[in-house]
Amino acid sequence: MRKNAEAIITVVGFLGAGKTTLLKHLMTSYIDKGWNPFIILNDYENANLDVQQFIEQMEAKWVRALSGSCICCSGIVELRDFVNSIPERANGVTLIEANGTSDACSLMGFLGVGLDDRFLPPIQVSVVDVKNWQKRGVHNELEANQIQVSSMIVLTHVENTSADRQDFVVKELRRINPLAEIIYMDKIDVSLLPKLSPSENNAQKLDHLKAHxxxxxxxxxxxxxxxxxxxxxxxxxxxxxxxxxxxxxxxxxxxxxxxxxxxxxxxxxxxxxxxxxxxxxxxxxxxxxxxxxxxxxxxxxxxxxxxx
CATH class of the missing domain: 3.30.1220.10 (CobW-like, C-terminal domain)
Structure with missing residues (x-):
C-alpha cells in the first residue's frame, strides 16, 4: 500500500437520519482544507436527484450516482469497479453514501476485497438520528445493525431532545459498538477521518432480506x-x-x-x-x-x- 494511499469513507444510516447532510458537511470541509473529494451516491431509485446538491460546489465529473441496486450486495461489484477507476489526484478522498437500508456489515465485508492498493482499507461512519433511534418498529434490528462495524458514529437530530434522551442513546450505541468514536457533526475534524482504522467490533449477522x-x-x-x-x-x-x-x-x-x-x-x-x-x-x-x-x-x- 502506498504511503499516501487514498481514504475511502462510507457513510451509512437509516432513512432520513441525515447521511446527505453529513456528506455535504464532509465535502465542504475537505474542499476548504485543500482536499479533492470524490463522491458516490447510492439509492434504490434515481440517485441522480441528490447529485445536484453536490455539483453546486464540485465539478460534475467528481460526483457519481449508482441507482437501481443495493451496494451491500447486488451492486457491490459495480461499486468496487468504479472506485478502482477513480482518477488519482493529490489529497484525494472518496466519500460514499449508502442507501438508507443497506446491510452495513455486509457492505464493509465485501467492499474492501479487490480494491487497488492505492486505497486505504475502507472505514465506515454511521449517522444516528437521536430523536428516532430504535423507534423504527420492525426495522429496529436493521438500524442497530448499521452501527456495528462503524469506526465513528455521528449524532444528528439532537434538537429538541433532552439530555437524558441523548445519554440513553449514547449508552445504547456503546453497548452495541463499544469501539466506535461517538461525536456530534460540528465536532468532526475531517483531517482525522482518514486516520481512522476499520472497526474490529464483533458484529451479529443480519438476515439480509431485512435490508431489501x-x-x-x-x-x-x-x-x-x-x-x-x-x-x-x-x-x-x-x-x-x-x-x-x-x-x-x-x-x-x-x-x-x-x-x-x-x-x-x-x-x-x-x-x-x-x-x-x-x-x-x-x-x-x-x-x-x-x-x-x-x-x-x-x-x-x-x-x-x-x-x-
Missing part, C-alpha cells in the same frame, strides 16, 4: 401549487418509509425538491438545475408500486382543481 425493500418511481407532472406536494406525501401509508420528488410548481421555471422522512415530516427546498431523468416521484418501502404513486399524483391534481 421494495421501491418505485413514476414521472411527476408539474404541480399547480405546493399543497399538491403535501397531498402526495400524505397519500402514502406509514409502510412507505421514504417519499422523494422533484418537479416544477405552478409557473415557476425552477424545480422544487421535496421529501417525506420516516417520521412523516415533509421538507421542501429549491432544486438547482434540471434533473437529468426528468421530474420524478420516488418511494421506498412495503407497497411501493406504480399504481400507488399514480393514484397519489392523480388525487393531488383533483384536489388542486377544487381549490381553483
Amino acid at each position: 425493500w421494495s421501491s418505485c418511481s413514476a414521472d411527476l407532472p408539474n404541480l399547480p401549487d405546493l399543497s399538491c406536494v403535501y397531498d402526495i406525501c400524505k397519500a402514502f401509508p406509514k409502510s412507505i418509509l421514504r417519499v422523494k420528488g422533484c418537479t416544477q410548481i405552478g409557473n415557476e421555471e425552477q424545480y422544487t425538491y421535496f421529501e417525506r422522512t420516516p417520521d412523516g415530516k415533509v421538507y421542501i427546498r429549491p432544486y438547482h438545475g434540471i434533473p437529468v431523468t426528468g421530474a420524478k416521484l420516488l418511494t421506498v418501502g412495503l407497497g411501493s408500486e406504480l399504481s400507488l404513486l399514480e393514484k397519489a399524483i392523480e388525487s393531488s391534481l383533483i384536489a388542486a382543481e377544487s381549490r381553483t
Whole structure:
C-alpha cells in the first residue's frame, strides 16, 4: 500500500437520519482544507436527484450516482469497479453514501476485497438520528445493525431532545459498538477521518432480506401549487418509509425538491438545475408500486382543481 494511499469513507444510516447532510458537511470541509473529494451516491431509485446538491460546489465529473441496486450486495461489484477507476489526484478522498437500508456489515465485508492498493482499507461512519433511534418498529434490528462495524458514529437530530434522551442513546450505541468514536457533526475534524482504522467490533449477522425493500418511481407532472406536494406525501401509508420528488410548481421555471422522512415530516427546498431523468416521484418501502404513486399524483391534481 502506498504511503499516501487514498481514504475511502462510507457513510451509512437509516432513512432520513441525515447521511446527505453529513456528506455535504464532509465535502465542504475537505474542499476548504485543500482536499479533492470524490463522491458516490447510492439509492434504490434515481440517485441522480441528490447529485445536484453536490455539483453546486464540485465539478460534475467528481460526483457519481449508482441507482437501481443495493451496494451491500447486488451492486457491490459495480461499486468496487468504479472506485478502482477513480482518477488519482493529490489529497484525494472518496466519500460514499449508502442507501438508507443497506446491510452495513455486509457492505464493509465485501467492499474492501479487490480494491487497488492505492486505497486505504475502507472505514465506515454511521449517522444516528437521536430523536428516532430504535423507534423504527420492525426495522429496529436493521438500524442497530448499521452501527456495528462503524469506526465513528455521528449524532444528528439532537434538537429538541433532552439530555437524558441523548445519554440513553449514547449508552445504547456503546453497548452495541463499544469501539466506535461517538461525536456530534460540528465536532468532526475531517483531517482525522482518514486516520481512522476499520472497526474490529464483533458484529451479529443480519438476515439480509431485512435490508431489501421494495421501491418505485413514476414521472411527476408539474404541480399547480405546493399543497399538491403535501397531498402526495400524505397519500402514502406509514409502510412507505421514504417519499422523494422533484418537479416544477405552478409557473415557476425552477424545480422544487421535496421529501417525506420516516417520521412523516415533509421538507421542501429549491432544486438547482434540471434533473437529468426528468421530474420524478420516488418511494421506498412495503407497497411501493406504480399504481400507488399514480393514484397519489392523480388525487393531488383533483384536489388542486377544487381549490381553483
